[in-house]
Amino acid sequence: MNYASGFSSPSSTQSVFMRLSSNHLQSVRWLIAAIAGGYALISAANFVDAAERVNYLLPAPLSAPAFAPFVIAQQQALYEKAGLEVTFSQRKGGFAVGEALANGEGDLGGASGDTPILLVNKGLPVKGVALLGGKSFLTLISRQESQVDYSSLAGKRLGVPSFKDVSYYALNDMTKRNPGSLPVIVEMSPPQLWAALAADKLDGFVGTIDWGVQAEKLGAHLNLISLDHFYPAMAQSILASNQEIARHPERIKAFVQATLVAIDEIRRHPEQAAAIYRQGMPDTPYSHAELTRIFQLFSEHVYASQSVAGTFDPTRMQQMQAAYQKLGLVNAQVPLTDLYSNKFVE
Incomplete structure (x- = not known):
């Protein structure tokens, strides 16, 4: 191979490096580090792309x-x-x-x-x-003293978030299969539902578990029944x-x-999951303890089976x-x- 035009042979190049001063050697080290860092940045950019x-x-x-x-x-x-x-x-x-x-x-x-x-x-x-x-994401949430269940709906005051979703379809199906147990069903927004339940203006409502925890915050003592106990929700x-x-x-x-994997984390470590969740949602209205309870209830009433x-x-x-x-x-x-x-x- 031609090493003319100012290029050294391999052996001479080696001897040159052996004669480098400590300052020159430090410069080479910084150059190598800069090149390595450049490759790392390029690799990271490629990952993003x-x-x-x-x-x-x-x-x-x-x-x-x-x-x-x-x-x-x-x-x-x-x-x-x-x-x-x-x-x-x-x-x-x-x-x-x-x-x-x-x-x-x-x-x-x-x-x-x-x-x-x-x-x-x-x-x-x-x-x-x-x-x-494996279970319904909707739950029949009721006051403990109201004793609401599948066979005791007669005259009960029940709420749903909409007359056009599964919450209402399930209650409607229950009443049709039990003609003697007609409840009074009203449509309300979620905040209205948990406020009415806590104020004893409703005996129960169909909604998500976190709505029930909101009612608990207002002093209600609850029973929870997954909707799929009586409807294929x-x-x-x-x-x-x-x-x-x-x-x-x-x-x-x-x-x-x-x-x-994230659901498994919630199921196995609800308290730890609550802390992680609050990092991602720092403005959540729920305390750490409330989120832990919500996740425990999700694991039992939604994620199971x-x-x-x-x-x-x-x-x-x-x-x-x-x-x-x-x-x-x-x-x-x-x-x-x-x-x-x-x-x-x-």
């Missing part, structure tokens, strides 16, 4: 404790470690989330596990890709359009698995289809494979 962006659509504000798994997954960098850059947007309710996904306005989204039944019957190709609990689910499932199955699986975390139960889904058809909300039942997939959790 390589991270897949996911826009997750929520049916309500992220600050609701029901969405704690997403907050904890963000705080613990679970999505980042899975190669994802996740942002959250909000739509008005689960059906609106499904509509947006079908129209390509988001990548993934959240709604109750039965929502695909309504979506698919409207011609919107959206499926559930993970069910975040389901937990919240992660939704994706059929197009998204076909194009980005690995991205969906990465998001689902990271979220399930799944042999494999995240899976849909075909029997429950079929029962929900039948219930919606009976209510006239859907014209026909569709194949279960059109409604959900368990391949992202199994």
Whole structure:
């Protein structure tokens, strides 16, 4: 090889380095460190560029404790470690989330596990890709002294957040199956529900567990019954359009698995999860103790009863289809494979 034009041979180069002064050697060390640092910055930039962006659509504000798994997954960098850059947007309710996904306005989204039944019957190709609990995310919350249960609704004052969701459908179904136990059912906003319960203006309401903790803060002593004890209600689910499932199955699986890790953290370490949650949601109205209780109740009343975390139960889904058809909300039942997939959790 030609080492002309001022370049030294390997042996002479070695001798030059041997003769470097200590100052020159220090300069070389700084140069090497700078080069290494540059490579590290380039690698980090490449990681950011390589991270897949996911826009997750929520049916309500992220600050609701029901969405704690997403907050904890963000705080613990679970999505980042899975190669994802996740942002959250909000739509008005689960059906609106499904509509947006079908129209390509988001990548993934959240709604109750039965929502695909309504979506698919409207011609919107959206499926559930993970069910975040084996029980209902809605609970029949009542005053202990009112003794509200499935067989004792006659004359009870019960509240629901809407006459157009599962909370009302479940109570309506209960009264139809027990004609002699007609309650008085009213529609109220969530703050009105827990305030009325605490003031003994309601005997009970159907809502989420954190609403019950709000009533407890106002002095109410409660009984909690998961809605699925008497109606095939389901937990919240992660939704994706059929197009998204076909194009980005690995991205969906990465998001689902990271979220399930966060749920497991809530189940096994509710107090620690409460501290992590407060870091991500410092403006939450709940104290550490209240969040710990909420997470403990979520674990018992929502996340439980799944042999494999995240899976849909075909029997429950079929029962929900039948219930919606009976209510006239859907014209026909569709194949279960059109409604959900368990391949992202199994």
